Amino acid sequence: MTRLPTPAWSKAEIAFWLIPIAAFFLFPHYLTLGSQILIAGLFALSLDLILGYARIISLGHAAFFGLGAYTAGLLAKHGYGEPLSGLVLAAIIAAAAGWLTSFLIVRGQDLTRLMVTLGIGLMLYETANQASSITGGIDGLSGVEMKKLLGLFGFGLDGRTAYLYSLAVLFVVFNAARVLVRSPFGLSLKGIREGERRMPAIGASVRRKLVAVYTVGAGIAGVAGALLAQTTQFVGIDVFGFQRSAELMIMLVLGGTGYLYGALIGAAAFMILQDYLANLNPVYWQLWLGFLLVLLVLFARGGLMGGLVTLRSRLGKP
Amino acid sequence: MSTITSFIGVLFDGLAYGSLLFLISIGLSVTMGLMNFINLAHGAFAMLGGYATVMVMSRLGVPFLPALVVAFMVSGAAGALLERILYRRLYRAAHLDQVLFTIGLTFMSIAAATYFFGPGQQPVVLPASLTGQVHAFGLDFGTYRLFLIAMVVLVTIALVYLVERTRFGAQVRASVDNQQASVGLGINVERVFSVTFALGSALAGLGGALGINVLGLDPTFPLKYMVYFLLVVAVGGAGTIRGPMIAALLLGVFDVSGKYYVPQIGAFVIYAAMVAMLLLFPAGLAGRRT
Numbered sequence: 001m002t003r004l005p006t007p008a009w010s011k012a013e014i015a016f017w018l019i020p021i022a023a024f025f026l027f028p029h030y031l032t033l034g035s036q037i038l039i040a041g042l043f044a045l046s047l048d049l050i051l052g053y054a055r056i057i058s059l060g061h062a063a064f065f066g067l068g069a070y071t072a073g074l075l076a077k078h079g080y081g082e083p084l085s086g087l088v089l090a091a092i093i094a095a096a097a098g099w100l101t102s103f104l105i106v107r108g109q110d111l112t113r114l115m116v117t118l119g120i121g122l123m124l125y126e127t128a129n130q131a132s133s134i135t136g137g138i139d140g141l142s143g144v145e146m147k148k149l150l151g152l153f154g155f156g157l158d159g160r161t162a163y164l165y166s167l168a169v170l171f172v173v174f175n176a177a178r179v180l181v182r183s184p185f186g187l188s189l190k191g192i193r194e195g196e197r198r199m200p201a202i203g204a205s206v207r208r209k210l211v212a213v214y215t216v217g218a219g220i221a222g223v224a225g226a227l228l229a230q231t232t233q234f235v236g237i238d239v240f241g242f243q244r245s246a247e248l249m250i251m252l253v254l255g256g257t258g259y260l261y262g263a264l265i266g267a268a269a270f271m272i273l274q275d276y277l278a279n280l281n282p283v284y285w286q287l288w289l290g291f292l293l294v295l296l297v298l299f300a301r302g303g304l305m306g307g308l309v310t311l312r313s314r315l316g317k318p
Numbered sequence: 319m320s321t322i323t324s325f326i327g328v329l330f331d332g333l334a335y336g337s338l339l340f341l342i343s344i345g346l347s348v349t350m351g352l353m354n355f356i357n358l359a360h361g362a363f364a365m366l367g368g369y370a371t372v373m374v375m376s377r378l379g380v381p382f383l384p385a386l387v388v389a390f391m392v393s394g395a396a397g398a399l400l401e402r403i404l405y406r407r408l409y410r411a412a413h414l415d416q417v418l419f420t421i422g423l424t425f426m427s428i429a430a431a432t433y434f435f436g437p438g439q440q441p442v443v444l445p446a447s448l449t450g451q452v453h454a455f456g457l458d459f460g461t462y463r464l465f466l467i468a469m470v471v472l473v474t475i476a477l478v479y480l481v482e483r484t485r486f487g488a489q490v491r492a493s494v495d496n497q498q499a500s501v502g503l504g505i506n507v508e509r510v511f512s513v514t515f516a517l518g519s520a521l522a523g524l525g526g527a528l529g530i531n532v533l534g535l536d537p538t539f540p541l542k543y544m545v546y547f548l549l550v551v552a553v554g555g556a557g558t559i560r561g562p563m564i565a566a567l568l569l570g571v572f573d574v575s576g577k578y579y580v581p582q583i584g585a586f587v588i589y590a591a592m593v594a595m596l597l598l599f600p601a602g603l604a605g606r607r608t
Contacts, residue, residue, distance in 0.1 A: 057414055104597060110413040111356060112596050115552050118545060119596075123589040130582065242541065246421055253418055287429035293422025297415045298407065 016261065020167050024160075031159035037271045038166040039227045044251045044263035045170075045177060046220035051249070052257035053181060053189040054213045055196075056105060057114050059245050060121025061221055063101075064094040066240035068222030070128065073141045073235035081147040083230050087169065090226030091219045098218020102211040118242070125240035141235040155231065162231035169227060170264075173220055177260055180216070189213055193258075250289065253296055256305030265304050323457055328575045334463035336570020337470035338532055340563050342525035342543075343550035344477065345397075345518015347562045350551055351494045352511055353409050358420040360522060360547055361540030362427035367393040367523025368535040369431065372440045382445050386527050393523020398516035405515065406508075424540045431537035442530040466528055473521065477559055490514055545592075546573075553595045 023034055043065055050056045068090035075086045104116050128135045135141055148154045153161040180186050188204045199206050229235045238244060247270070255266020273292075278285040300307065346360040367389035374380040374388050404423075408416055448465050451458040481487035492500045493507045500507055526535070533543065546569065554565030569588070576587040 051414070055414075057417060059417070104593065107597065111350070111552060114356070114413075114417065115548055115596055116593055118548075119589045119593045122545065123586055123593075126583075126586045126589065130586070249418065249421075253414075283429055283432050286425045287433075290422040290425030290427075290429065293418050293425070294404075297411070297419040297422070301415065 013261075016264075017171065024163060024167075028158075028160075031163040033271065033275055035159060035162045035166045035231050036228075037268050038163070038170050039224050039231070040248075040251060040271055041264040041267035042166075042170045042173060042227065043221055043224035043248055044255065044267045045174060045260060046217045046224060047248055047252050048257060048260055048263040049177060049181070049220070050214055050217040051252060052259070052262070053186065053193060054210055055193045056210065056214065057110050058105075058117040059114050059242070059249075060117035060119070061217075061248055062240055062242070062244040063117075063121040063124045064098055064218040064221035065225035065228075065244065065248075066124060066128065067097055068094045068225030069229040069235045069239045070135060070141065070225075071222070072226035073144045073229040074134070076144045076146055076230065076233075077141065081145050083146055083149050083165070086230065087223055087226050090222045090229075092222075094222020094225070095215050095219030098221075099211065099215040101218075102214035105214055106207050106210045118245075121240060121242065121245060125237065125242075128237050128240055135235075135237070138237055140237060141229075144229060144233040144235065146230050146233060155233065159231075166227055166231060169223065173223060174260065174264075177220070181260065185209065185212070247289070250293055250296075252303075254292070254303055256303030256307075256309075259305040259309075262303055262305035269304065326457060328578050329571060330459060330463065332571030332574035333567060334460075334466050334570070335532060335574055336567035337467050338525055338529045339546055339550055339570055340566035341470050341473060341528070342522045343547045343554075343562055343566060344559065345515070345520075345522050346547055347551045347554065347558065348490070348494075348514045348518050351558070352490070352514060355405070355409060356413055356416045356420065357405075358417060358544055358548070359423035359427065359540065360518075361543050362424055363393045363397055363519040363522040364526030364529070364543075365427065365431060365535065365537075365539040366396055367526035368440065368530050368539070369435060370523065371527035371530065372435075372442060372535065375443065382442075382448070386524060389527035390520045390524045393526070394516045394520030396523075397519020398512065400519075401512055401515040406512075409511075424544070427540055428537045431539075435537070437537055440530065440535040442535075444531065462531060466532070469528060473524070474559070474563065481559060486510075486513070545589075549588075549592050553592065553599065555599075 020034070020038065024031070027034065043061075046064075047058065047061050050058060050061075071090040071093045072086045075081070075089065080086065101116075101120055104120075105113050108116060129137055132138070146155050149161055149165055153165075155161050181189070188199065188209055191199050191202075191204065192206055192209060196206055225239060228239070251266040251270040252263050253266070254270055255264065256262030273288075274285065277288050296303065302310065342361070342364045345363070346357060349355050349357050349360070370392040371382075371385040371389045375382065375385045380388065400423075404419075408419055411419075444462060448462050450461050452461050452464060453459075479487075481490060489500070489505045489510050492503070492505060493510050497507055526533075526539070529535075533539070549569060550562050550566045553569070554562035572591060573585075573588050576583065576585075580587070
C-alpha cells in the first residue's frame with residue numbers, strides 16, 4: 001500500500017524543481033527541446049489524473065490536447081495573440097469538451113472506454129482534416145502570431161521565453177494537481193481505483209467523481225496543447241493523432257502512474273530518448289518504442305517512480 | 319447507371335468488405351470472449367498473412383490459392399508461438415497492461431514490416447480467373463468480390479460446424495461461458511485457448527492475404543484498421559460468431575456507402591456510429607458475456 005504523503009514540500013521535491021531551472025542556464029542551446037519536455041510533462045500530468053488516479057484507460061487523450069492547441073492557435077491567428085488569456089480560453093474549451101464526453105466514458109468498462117475515447121479522438125482528427133479552410137487541414141495551421149508575454153517578453157528564436165513560460169505554467173498547474181490529489185476528492189479517486197464497487201457503500205458517488213476528474217484532466221491537456229501552439233506558433237494536425245495519445249501513455253507508464261512526478265520524469269526520459277534515437281533513424285525509433293513498452297509491461301510495471309519508491313523503502317528498512 | 323443499380327453495387331461492395339472484416343476479426347472476438355484479453359496487435363497477424371502471400375508469390379512463384387494456404391499457416395504458427403512465449407503471461411494482467419503491451423507489439427510489427435518490405439503498398443497479381451466481372455440479373459459483379467464472399471461463407475460454415483458440432487467447439491463454448499466450471503469439468507482451458515488463439519491468428523492471416531486487393535497492404539496496416547477490428551468485436555459482442563458477423567457486415571456496408579455517397583464526411587460516420595453503438599449496446603449486439 002502507498003503511504004499517505006505529507007503535504008509539505010520535501011527536500012527531494014524542491015531539488016526536483018531546481019533541475020529545470022538549472023537546465024535553463026546549463027543547456028542554453030537545448031531550450032526548444034526543454035520546452036517540448038515541459039509541455040509533454042504537463043500533458044502526461046493530465047493523463048496521470050485520469051489514468052493513474054481514476055484508472056480510466058484512454059486512447060484518445062490527444063483530443064483535448066488538440067482542442068487546446070487549435071483554440072490557442074486560431075485565437076492568435078485571428079488577431080488575439082495575448083498568451084495567458086489564450087491559455088485560459090483553451091483550458092475552458094477543452095474542459096467543456098471533456099465534461100460533455102465524460103458522460104460517455106463513465107458508462108462503460110475498460111474496453112468500451114478505450115473504444116469511445118479512441119473514437120472521439122479519431123472524429124476530431126477527421127473534423128480537423130476536413131475543415132481545412134479553418135484548420136489548414138493536413139498542412140497545419142500557420143500564421144500563429146503571439147503577442148509579448150505580459151506585454152514584456154517576446155517569443156524569440158532563442159526559446160528562452162517559451163521555456164520559462166512553459167515551466168511557470170507547468171509549476172502552477174502541478175501545484176494545483178498536487179493539492180487536488182491530496183484533498184478528500186483525490187483520496188476518493190484512489191478509493192475508486194482500488195475498489196470501484198465498494199465506494200458507493202461509503203457514500204461516494206463514483207460517477208460524479210469520474211466526471212469531475214475527467215473534466216479537469218481534459219482542461220489540463222488543453223493547456224498543454226495551447227502551450228505547444230503558442231510556443232511553436234504552429235499547430236499540426238498530428239496534435240489529434242493516435243500516435244500522440246499512445247506516446248503519452250508510454251511516457252506516463254515509463255515514469256510510473258499515480259505519483260504526478262512520474263508523469264514529469266517519464267516525459268523527460270521519453271523525449272530525451274526520442275531526440276537521441278529518432279535522430280539515428282525514425283523507423284528504428286518505432287521499433288525501440290514498441291520494445292520499450294513490451295519490456296515495461298513484462299518487467300517494470302511501476303515505471304521509474306515505482307523503482308525509486310521500492311528502492312527507498314528497501315533503503316529505509318535495513 | 320440508375321440509383322437502384324448503383325445502390326446494389328455499393329451494397330455488394332460493402333458486403334464483400336464486411337465479410338473480410340469478419341474473417342480478420344473473428345479471432346479477436348474469441349480472444350476477448352475467452353480470456354477477456356484486449357489484443358490491439360491482432361491486425362499484425364493479418365498483415366503477416368498479407369506479406370507471406372506477396373513473398374511466396376513473387377519470390378517462389380507460388381500461385382495465388384496455395385499462397386493463401388501459406389498465409390493461413392504462417393500467421394497461425396506466429397500466433398501459436400507468440401501466445402506461448404508472450405501473451406500467456408498477461409492473461410491475468412490488468413487491461414491497461416494488455417493495452418500497452420499490444421500497442422508495443424503493434425509498433426514493433428510496423429517497424430519490422432518497414433524494415434523488411436519498405437514503406438510502400440504491396441501489389442498482388444490475381445489469377446485471370448478471379449479478375450473481371452460476372453453478369454447476373456442485368457448487373458455486373460466483380461469476380462474477386464464474389465470469390466471473397468464465397469470464401470468467407472465457406473470458412474464461416476466450417477467455423478460454425480467446429481464450434482457447434484465438435485467436442486472441441488463444446489469446450490470452447492464452455493470455456494467462454496464459465497472458465498472455472500470448465501476447469502472443474504476437466505477441460506484443459508489453457509490448451510483450448512492456445513488452439514483458438516492460433517486459429518484466430520491463422521484466420522486473420524487468411525483475411526489479410528485475401529484483403530490485399532481490397533484493404534491494401536503496407537506497414538501501417540495494423541494501426542490503420544485497428545479501430546475496425548475492435549469495432550467489430552465491441553459492437554458484435556465478444557465470444558460469438560453471429561454477433562461479429564452482423565457487426566462486420568453492417569460496418570462494411572456503412573463504410574462503403576458512406577465513402578460513396580458522402581465522401582466529404584469521410585470516416586467520420588463510422589466513428590460516430592461506433593460511439594453511438596457502444597453506448598446503446600454496452601455488451602455488444604449478441605454478447606455471451608453480460
